[in-house]
Amino acid sequence: MKxxxxxxTNYKACLALEVPAYVAFYKAPPEFLGDDALTIEVKYQGGRTEIQKITVKVSAPGGQQKI
Structure with missing residues (x-):
């Protein structure tokens, strides 16, 4: 996480939008192909917690990856 x-840009009525964010990076194990799943727990100020479940399809080099 970073x-x-x-x-x-051009998001709804906003011409330019910049907001704080966190970025998660995923790297598949060597030689792994197929679906992999991960869960991210987001904790907000005030105590609210949100769970994000993400599935990553890992394909051969040069293939398109869909999240």
């Missing part, structure tokens, strides 16, 4: 800033 702290970052997310930028978006």
């Amino acid at each position: 702290s970052a800033k997310a930028k978006a």
